Amino acid sequence: MDIIDTNTYPLDQPDSASYSALVALCQTDLAKNGLFNLPEFLRPSALQDTLELVKPVIETQAFVHLRTHNIYFKKTIPGLAPDHPALKLRQTANHTICADQIEDSAITQLYDWPAFASFLADVMQKPGLYPMDDRIAGANVMTYYDGEALNWHFDRSEFTTTLLLQAPSNGGEFEYLRDLRTDDDPNYDGVAALLNGQLETTICPQAAGTLNVFRGVNTAHRVTPVEGDTPRINAVLTYFDAPGRKFTTEEHLGFYGRTTP
Numbered sequence: 001m002d003i004i005d006t007n008t009y010p011l012d013q014p015d016s017a018s019y020s021a022l023v024a025l026c027q028t029d030l031a032k033n034g035l036f037n038l039p040e041f042l043r044p045s046a047l048q049d050t051l052e053l054v055k056p057v058i059e060t061q062a063f064v065h066l067r068t069h070n071i072y073f074k075k076t077i078p079g080l081a082p083d084h085p086a087l088k089l090r091q092t093a094n095h096t097i098c099a100d101q102i103e104d105s106a107i108t109q110l111y112d113w114p115a116f117a118s119f120l121a122d123v124m125q126k127p128g129l130y131p132m133d134d135r136i137a138g139a140n141v142m143t144y145y146d147g148e149a150l151n152w153h154f155d156r157s158e159f160t161t162t163l164l165l166q167a168p169s170n171g172g173e174f175e176y177l178r179d180l181r182t183d184d185d186p187n188y189d190g191v192a193a194l195l196n197g198q199l200e201t202t203i204c205p206q207a208a209g210t211l212n213v214f215r216g217v218n219t220a221h222r223v224t225p226v227e228g229d230t231p232r233i234n235a236v237l238t239y240f241d242a243p244g245r246k247f248t249t250e251e252h253l254g255f256y257g258r259t260t261p
């Protein structure tokens, strides 16, 4: 695997002491911050090649994902009045391409590399993690142009793996508020306070080439609006505890505007 820096990040040597040390470091960061970053995970040459490959696809074939949504990405929440401030609507806009459109890229190579899924499983202390059986939803590249943003939300999956390919010159920052809710307590008043700008949040600075793993199921997060001519380009890789996961038809249409590769 020559696209990632295996000297610093020896994912190809899972029996080595340096691999164990890396896993332990990631686990410590994850427990402390709810995320970990591996800077320069993608080699500079692979980053360059990837951008050259994906940019024309983004410009000509991307699905424009434009929608108004609440923090739950759901139309209604049982037990919550439709006018509750926790359901405040915001807009998300980006340009999305999928694994099936960039099959020869470093993104799909990494997504399909069993050692990468094993590494994530080791960090998460799971018996295994598996790529989706879904060539549309499994691996995406999301691009945010001037004024575009991914608004406040909680994730459907327990954690999300991203690889930043291009950082914008201004805006487009990853912002979060950790553990805003728990599995037992939806904390609707806290959600409402966040949406009203009344809570203190954290910004996670990121450079292109950085791998980020983030526990987003109970941590509210967003990408702030990009400002300027350099779009934010970010790859998102989704793994699950079991093989065979697919999006539903409704999810495919909502996020990608199509249902077949």
Ligand SMILES: [Fe+2]
Residues within 6 Å of the ligand: 153, 154, 155, 160, 216, 221
């Ligand atoms: Fe998310």
